[in-house]
Amino acid sequence: MKAVRFHEFGGPEVLRHEDVEQPAPGPGQVRIRVAATSFNGVDGNIRAGYMQGPIPVELPHTPGIDVAGTVDALGDGVSDVAVGDRVIGFLPMTGNGAAAEYVIAPAEILTGAPANIPLADAAALPLVGLTAWQALFDHGKLTAGQRVLINGAGGAVGGYAVQLAKEIGAHVIATAGPRSAERVKAAGADEVIGHTTAEVTEPVDLVLNLAPITPDQLAALLTLIRDGGTLVNTTVWMPAPSDEHRGVRGIDLYVRSDADQLADLAARVGTGELRVEIAQRVGLADLPTVHAQAAAGELPGKTVILA
Numbered sequence: 162m163k164a165v166r167f168h169e170f171g172g173p174e175v176l177r178h179e180d181v182e183q184p185a186p187g188p189g190q191v192r193i194r195v196a197a198t199s200f201n202g203v204d205g206n207i208r209a210g211y212m213q214g215p216i217p218v219e220l221p222h223t224p225g226i227d228v229a230g231t232v233d234a235l236g237d238g239v240s241d242v243a244v245g246d247r248v249i250g251f252l253p254m255t256g257n258g259a260a261a262e263y264v265i266a267p268a269e270i271l272t273g274a275p276a277n278i279p280l281a282d283a284a285a286l287p288l289v290g291l292t293a294w295q296a297l298f299d300h301g302k303l304t305a306g307q308r309v310l311i312n313g314a315g316g317a318v319g320g321y322a323v324q325l326a327k328e329i330g331a332h333v334i335a336t337a338g339p340r341s342a343e344r345v346k347a348a349g350a351d352e353v354i355g356h357t358t359a360e361v362t363e364p365v366d367l368v369l370n371l372a373p374i375t376p377d378q379l380a381a382l383l384t385l386i387r388d389g390g391t392l393v394n395t396t397v398w399m400p401a402p403s404d405e406h407r408g409v410r411g412i413d414l415y416v417r418s419d420a421d422q423l424a425d426l427a428a429r430v431g432t433g434e435l436r437v438e439i440a441q442r443v444g445l446a447d448l449p450t451v452h453a454q455a456a457a458g459e460l461p462g463k464t465v466i467l468a
Contacts, residue, residue: 315341
């Protein structure tokens with residue numbers, strides 16, 4: 162089968178489209194005929210070798226944390242999925258990923274793919290959708306009527322966060338640049354402001370930071386949060402500050418695979434409550450170009466890689 166792998170850490174040029182042996186599922190695992198994976202920022206950091214502390218991978222390594230595809234073979238003890246099932250999942254980050262024609266996945270991380278969108282497009286949902294869900298609800302405890310500021314709402318996580326927060330009845334304030342402001346407003350934001358937060362004149366209950374800002378800018382977000390509120394930060398190389406005097410908690414988010422939460426997100430896509438937006442679809446052999454686009458800051462948006 163074909164796969165994209167890197168045999169050493171480095172820039173996008175270390176990625177190779179090559180022939181590899183088709184894997185076989187072990188106990189509790191399934192083999193998936195991959196329809197697509199998607200690019201996430203962490204893929205570039207893993208390839209560059211920046212994540213060997215928290216996410217150690219063995220070389221050669223196949224990237225691609227998200228997967229959408231069809232179950233092709235079952236390992237011993239698997240009973241919750243069947244050959245032919247259309248599934249999506251957030252793969253273990255230290256294992257081989259789905260930038261390949263086939264991938265092995267633990268059966269327990271998988272859930273059914275939404276039936277109302279192309280199977281390949283569903284690969285854009287797992288990691289970013291789970292990040293938004295866990296930030297807002299697991300850590301932020303957001304409820305109806307509360308005010309949330311989503312800093313950096315123009316990206317893929319931000320798009321889901323705006324939709325999910327608005328759906329539960331929160332008042333959503335979003336920062337976005339000129340290129341993404343209309344898209345963020347269409348996702349349901351009540352207020353869309355520029356990358357300065359000076360326009361936030363009333364305290365918020367929750368700030369979700371998705372932007373690569375400086376430590377001083379992150380600390381400044383604390384001043385926008387009411388006493389007892391929460392700052393959830395996804396830029397984990399920069400710890401979230403807290404304000405103990407006012408009871409404001411700073412939380413660093415490390416997204417985790419959760420099949421039940423992913424099933425809920427897929428169901429919302431299936432009913433049309435949640436929209437999956439794709440900026441571009443490319444073939445497996447073009448994955449190095451996608452990594453190069455991301456490294457240059459030129460990625461047009463959420464990118465699906467077709468196997």
